[in-house]
Amino acid sequence: MPELPEVETIRIGLAKLLPDREIADVWHDWQKSFPNAPADVARFMIGAKIKLVRRRAKVLIIELSSEYSLVIHLKMTGQLVLRGKQSFGAGHPTKSLVGELPDKSTRVILDFTDGSKLFFNDQRKFGWMRLLPSVEVPLIDFMQKVGPEPLEDDFTVDRFIERLARRKNSPIKAVLLDQTVLAGVGNIYADESLWAAKIHPSTPVSKVSKPKLVTLYSALRDILKLSIEKGGSTDRNFVDAKGKEGSYLNFAQVFRKAGQPCPRCGTEIVKIRVAGRGTHICPRCQRAPK
Numbered sequence: 001m002p003e004l005p006e007v008e009t010i011r012i013g014l015a016k017l018l019p020d021r022e023i024a025d026v027w028h029d030w031q032k033s034f035p036n037a038p039a040d041v042a043r044f045m046i047g048a049k050i051k052l053v054r055r056r057a058k059v060l061i062i063e064l065s066s067e068y069s070l071v072i073h074l075k076m077t078g079q080l081v082l083r084g085k086q087s088f089g090a091g092h093p094t095k096s097l098v099g100e101l102p103d104k105s106t107r108v109i110l111d112f113t114d115g116s117k118l119f120f121n122d123q124r125k126f127g128w129m130r131l132l133p134s135v136e137v138p139l140i141d142f143m144q145k146v147g148p149e150p151l152e153d154d155f156t157v158d159r160f161i162e163r164l165a166r167r168k169n170s171p172i173k174a175v176l177l178d179q180t181v182l183a184g185v186g187n188i189y190a191d192e193s194l195w196a197a198k199i200h201p202s203t204p205v206s207k208v209s210k211p212k213l214v215t216l217y218s219a220l221r222d223i224l225k226l227s228i229e230k231g232g233s234t235d236r237n238f239v240d241a242k243g244k245e246g247s248y249l250n251f252a253q254v255f256r257k258a259g260q261p262c263p264r265c266g267t268e269i270v271k272i273r274v275a276g277r278g279t280h281i282c283p284r285c286q287r288a289p290k
Contacts, residue, residue: 002058002074004150004184005227006246010080011055012228013241017082018050018062018118025111033107033122036131044068045131057146057183061137069134072120073142077105078127081243084116147182151224160217164205172208173201174275176220185220188233188248188255191280193220195254200286201274207289226251254280 002010023045028034036045048064055061060080062070072080083101101119102109108120108129120129137143147163148155163182167175175181176190194201196219197212208216227233232246239245249256253263258271262282272279 002078002232003186003189004058005189005224005248006232007055007058007060007074007184008228009232009240009246010074011053011060014060014062014080014082015053017241018053020049021112021114021116022047022049023064023110024113027109027111028107030107030125033120033125033127034129036129040068040131045070056143057149057179058186059142063134067134068131069137071130071132071137071140073127075122075124075126075128077121077123079105079119079121079239079243080241081119081121081239082116082241083119083243084112084114145180147178147180149183150185150220157214157217161210161213164213168206169204171202171275172199172205172216173277173279175205177275177277185224187277187279188252189220189223189227191255192223192252195280195282195286196223198285200288201272201279201281203289254282256280 024047026034026041026045044066045064045068048066048068051063051065053060053062058073060072060074062072064070072078074080081101101117101121103121105121105123106119107122107125107127110118110120112118120127132140148159150160160182164172164175166181167178173190173194176185176193177187190201193216197216199208199212199216227246227248230246230248230251231240231244233248233252254269257269258280260269261267262269262285265282265284267282267284269280269282272281
C-alpha cells in the first residue's frame with residue numbers, strides 16, 4: 001500500500017499538473033471504484049475546474065471549482081497517472097513505467113477539455129474516488145479518526161511521544177502502523193525508522209526509553225523526507241503522476257534486505273513477523289525485548 005511519501009509524491013506531481021484543467025467527461029468500469037450518483041457527477045464534476053490537490057494521511061483530495069472535491073484512496077494497488085501532449089510532450093509513454101493507457105486495471109478516466117486524461121488504475125479494485133461537498137470532507141469517518149501528520153511543523157517530539165503512549169502496552173511497530181495514532185506511516189518506513197533508532201519492533205512502547213523515542217522521532221521524519229525527495233518507494237505498483245517509479249528503496253537500510261549484511265554492524269538482516277506484518281531487522285542492532 002502506498003504510504004505517506006508515495007501519496008505525497010503523487011500530490012506534488014498532480015498539484016503541478018492539474019490546476020485549471022476543466023473536466024469534460026468521466027468514465028468508470030467498476031461502481032465501487034467510483035461510487036457516485038450520476039446526477040452529482042453531471043452537476044458538480046462535468047464542467048468544473050481543478051482548483052488544488054491536497055493530501056491527508058494516505059488520502060488525496062482534489063478540490064473543484066464547484067465547491068465539491070474528489071476524495072481518493074489508492075488502497076493497495078491504486079495509481080493516478082496523467083497523460084496528454086500538454087502534460088508531458090511527445091513520447092512520454094516510453095519514459096513511463098506504465099504502458100499504454102487505458103489498460104485492464106483502469107477503473108476511472110477523467111477527460112479534460114485540453115485533451116489530457118487522468119487515469120485511476122487499480123488492479124485489486126480496493127481503491128475508490130468519491131465526490132463530496134468540500135465542506136463535508138473533514139467530517140467523513142476516516143478524517144475524524146486519523147492521527148496527526150508526522151511532518152507538520154507543529155508535530156513536536158513531545159507530541160510524538162504522547163501519541164505513542166496512548167498504546168503503551170502494544171508493540172511499537174503496531175503503534176507506528178496505527179493510523180489513528182499517526183497518519184501515513186506503513187510497513188516500509190516503520191521498519192526503516194526502527195532500525196535507525198536501534199529499537200526492536202516488538203518492544204512495548206512503555207519499555208522504550210525516552211532518548212530512543214527522541215531518536216525514533218527524528219529518524220522517522222528524516223526518512224519520510226528522504227523518501228519524498230526520492231519520489232517514494234516502488235515496491236510493486238507505485239508510480240508517480242507521470243507514471244514513473246520512485247527510487248527510495250535504493251537507499252533503504254533493512255526493508256527487503258533479508259540475508260544481506262546490516263549497513264551498521266554487518267550482522268545478517270532477518271525477516272520476522274510483528275503486528276501481523278513482514279518485518280525486517282538487524283538482530284544485533286535491534287535486541288529483542290526481555
